[in-house]
Amino acid sequence: xxxxxxxxxxxxxxxxxxxxxxxxxxxxxxxxxxxxxxxxxxxxxxxxxxxxxxxxxxxxxxxxxxxxxxxxxxxxxxxxxxxxxxxxxxxxxxxxxxxxxxxxxxxxxxxxxxxxxxxxxxxxxxxxxxxxxxxxxxxxxxxxxxxxxxxxxxxxxxxxxxxxxxxxxxxxxxxxxxxxxxxxxxxxxxxxxxxxxxxxxxxxxxxxxxxxxxxxxxxxxxxxxxxxxxxxxxxxxxxxxxxxxxxxxxxxxxxxxxxxxxxxxxxxxxxxxxxxxxxxxxxxxxxxxxxxxxxxxxxxxxxxxxxxxxxxxxxxxxxxxxxxxxxxxxxxxxxxxxxxxxxxxxxxxxxxxxxxxxxxxxxxxxxxxxxxxxxxxxxxxxxxxxxxxxxxxxxxxxxxxxxxxxxxxxxxxxxxxxxxxxxxxxxxxxxxxxxxxxxxxxxxxxxxxxxxxxxxxxxxxxxxxxxxxxx
Numbered sequence: 404x405x406x407x408x409x410x411x412x413x414x415x416x417x418x419x420x421x422x423x424x425x426x427x428x429x430x431x432x433x434x435x436x437x438x439x440x441x442x443x444x445x446x447x448x449x450x451x452x453x454x455x456x457x458x459x460x461x462x463x464x465x466x467x468x469x470x471x472x473x474x475x476x477x478x479x480x481x482x483x484x485x486x487x488x489x490x491x492x493x494x495x496x497x498x499x500x501x502x503x504x505x506x507x508x509x510x511x512x513x514x515x516x517x518x519x520x521x522x523x524x525x526x527x528x529x530x531x532x533x534x535x536x537x538x539x540x541x542x543x544x545x546x547x548x549x550x551x552x553x554x555x556x557x558x559x560x561x562x563x564x565x566x567x568x569x570x571x572x573x574x575x576x577x578x579x580x581x582x583x584x585x586x587x588x589x590x591x592x593x594x595x596x597x598x599x600x601x602x603x604x605x606x607x608x609x610x611x612x613x614x615x616x617x618x619x620x621x622x623x624x625x626x627x628x629x630x631x632x633x634x635x636x637x638x639x640x641x642x643x644x645x646x647x648x649x650x651x652x653x654x655x656x657x658x659x660x661x662x663x664x665x666x667x668x669x670x671x672x673x674x675x676x677x678x679x680x681x682x683x684x685x686x687x688x689x690x691x692x693x694x695x696x697x698x699x700x701x702x703x704x705x706x707x708x709x710x711x712x713x714x715x716x717x718x719x720x721x722x723x724x725x726x727x728x729x730x731x732x733x734x735x736x737x738x739x740x741x742x743x744x745x746x747x748x749x750x751x752x753x754x755x756x757x758x759x760x761x762x763x764x765x766x767x768x769x770x771x772x773x774x775x776x777x778x779x780x781x782x783x784x785x786x787x788x789x790x791x792x793x794x795x796x797x798x799x800x801x802x803x804x805x806x807x808x809x810x811x812x813x814x815x816x817x818x819x820x821x822x823x824x825x826x827x828x829x830x831x832x833x834x835x836x837x838x839x840x841x842x843x844x845x846x847x848x849x850x851x852x853x854x855x856x857x858x859x860x861x862x863x864x865x866x867x868x869x870x871x872x873x874x
Contacts (some may be wrong), residue, residue, distance in 0.1 A: 413519065434455030437481065452484065455684040458690070459488045461498045461510030464720045465622050465640040466738045467671045469710050470538055470763060471511070472719050474697035482691035482696070491718065494621035495591040502674055503530045509690055511538050512674035513594040518789040521813045524798040526592030529701045533680060534672035535691055535815040535822070536779045538698065542670050542738055542761035543596065543661040544644040545603075547636040548629055549748060551576055552656055558745045558753060559659035559844075566845065570607030577614045580635070585615035588637035590622055596638040599664045605863040606845035612796075612865060621656030630654045640670070641761070648746025651724075651734065656746040659844075667770045667843045669785055672814075680818070691822045695761030695764075699778050701739075702764035704820040710731070711739040773836060775829035781819060784835035784851035786810040791854050802854060810834075 450456035462468040471489060472479050480487045490507060492498040499516050501507035517534045519527035547556055554576045562569045577585045589596040601611045605633045611617070615635070620628055628634060636658070647655040661668060673694055680687045701710050711732040715723045722734040730736070739744045741760045745753035759767050762778040770776075787810055795800045803809055811817075811834070820830045838849040849857055858864075 419518045420527060422436070424586070437478070437747075438476055439474060441478030441481050444482050446484055447482055448484035448486045448689050450486065453686045453689060455871055456484055457486045457488070457684045458508040458686065459506070460690075461490045461492045461501050461507045462719070463492050463495060463498055463511065463622060464722075466714065466720065466735060466761065467511055467640055468719045469536055469701050469714050469739065470694055470697040470716050472716070473700050474693050476509075476713065477697070477700060479693040480690075483693045485686070485689055485693060490716075493623070495594070495620070496619070496621075497675065499528060499532075502532065502676055503528050505676075508679060509673060509675045511590045511671040513596065514669045514672060515554075515594040515596075515598065515789050516591065517672055517674055517813045518786045519593040519793055519798070522793060522799055522803050524593045524793040526798060527833070531589060531673055531677040531812070533677045533813060533815055534674050534781065535687075536673050536694065536698075537669045537761075537781055538671035538673055538779075539701075540669055540762040540766075540778045541660065541662045541759060543638065543640045544682065545636060545638045545658045545661075546625070546644045546647045547658045548632075548634075548655045549653075551635060552748050554579070555746040558657060558743070558747070559663050560753075560755075566607045570604075570609055572630055573604065574609045574614060575608055577609075580847075581849075584632075584635070586618055586634040587611075587615050588620040588625065588628065588634040590620050590639055592617075592619055592620065593793060593798055595668065595670070595710055595789065598796070599661055600638055600791070601796055602792070603664055603844060604811045605861065608739070608863070610863050626652050626654060642720060643736045644736035645744070646722065646734050648744060649748055650744075650769055650823070651825060653654045657744075657753075660743070660755075660760065662845050665767075665838070667779070667838075668779065672781070677812075678779060680815075687818075688822050688825075691819070692826060695826065695828070697825065698763040702762070702778070704758055707740045707758070708736070710768075711736040714739075739820075772839075773831045773833070775831045777828075777830075779815055779819075779825075780816045780830055782831075782834065782836055783807075783810040783814045783816055784838070786814045787835075787854055788838070788853045790847055791858050795858055795864045802858065806854065815872070 462471040484812050495513045499512050502510050517532045520532040522528045523529040548676040556572050563715045572776055587600050604611045622643050625637050625639050626646050644657050646652050651853045714720050715731050715806050723731055724733045738761050741758040743755045744762050764778050790806055816834050823830050835851045
């Protein structure tokens with residue numbers, strides 16, 4: 404095994420630190436001139452009727468930016484009376500902090516950021532963040548480096564559900580490394596990505612608190628940081644997993660999509676501060692309507708190839724192959740269209756063709772348990788799940804006594820229903836649902852009516868063997 408030496412490791416940490424430093428600097432990345440198509444769109448809401456028709460909206464250069472790019476390009480923002488300045492953010496921390504400190508009016512945030520801002524989880528900003536809709540579900544993956552492949556690790560699908568066998572391989576690999584090299588990277592602390600990394604390893608019998616460390620790296624830094632050996636694996640949104648595989652950058656392989664950890668999970672939310680909703684209720688309604696229409700456009704299979712190509716623009720992901728003659732959407736297409744290749748270093752194709760790879764609005768039939776459910780609808784029970792994981796890993800001292808209240812404050816399903824109803828969109832009538840056992844990699848059902856029992860069902864957790872108690 405080719406382990407990195409100390410100098411390489413320190414170089415890697417320097418790159419990671421530079422990435423984090425970059426995350427403190429927001430910068431505008433799009434032309435503010437509207438396209439002819441956008442200008443041709445009829446405004447059904449007059450700007451003068453809005454409290455704040457000119458707003459600044461952030462985005463991060465990953466495939467998640469698609470609805471924001473489309474809302475601007477196709478005139479959905481204009482349709483609802485908005486003039487939007489799109490601000491390209493260097494990291495998910497920057498996107499979140501831009502909201503909290505008032506630089507941004509709205510921005511996508513990693514699932515977990517809104518909930519954990521409300522409960523004050525370790526590693527999260529404590530602030531009254533809100534979200535009324537998701538931007539998409541799925542669309543992310545875990546990438547492992549070539550050394551893990553050479554050790555014998557393979558994509559999760561090839562383990563055929565055998566967590567014990569995966570756990571032996573996983574623990575064995577990290578046991579073979581010196582402590583300072585046992586590193587997994589995610590995009591933000593106290594995010595669903597960090598919880599997925601911990602959830603997976605614990606389900607396989609490996610305690611993440613003892614076997615490896617989790618560090619924070621901005622998405623555009625992931626591939627290069629893995630290339631120089633500063634981490635063994637990472638979890639990020641596309642296209643930064645596809646870029647790593649053989650035939651592209653060749654530094655790693657996709658171990659699993661996030662949907663294989665929890666099928667149907669929310670990924671990005673449209674975040675705002677609570678004060679923005681209170682002070683600009685009409686503006687907020689226009690923003691949500693524009694984003695819903697943009698998500699519907701991105702969801703349509705006929706539009707997905709166009710969307711995948713459009714976001715390769717340097718203003719958005721800038722993810723274009725450097726070699727001439729290759730398709731411009733080589734990196735962005737798999738996550739958007741669904742032609743997903745896990746890669747590997749044995750010259751085999753590991754394709755998974757499924758639009759469920761990223762769900763912007765329409766859910767597949769198997770995921771619709773309740774009438775009216777669709778991707779942009781937020782379930783407050785999912786916010787409760789995030790609280791269980793913050794508790795499980797010691798990011799908060801105890802499960803919140805007012806968890807339901809905090810879930811309601813953070814995930815505004817009430818507002819979404821009102822706005823969607825005005826658009827003729829049916830929504831579920833409830834805020835909570837049971838997540839079936841089949842949805843999770845460890846086949847463990849989540850019933851939001853008893854989160855304490857759920858927490859106590861996990862043998863591996865921070866400071867185990869403590870038990871959790873309801874108030």
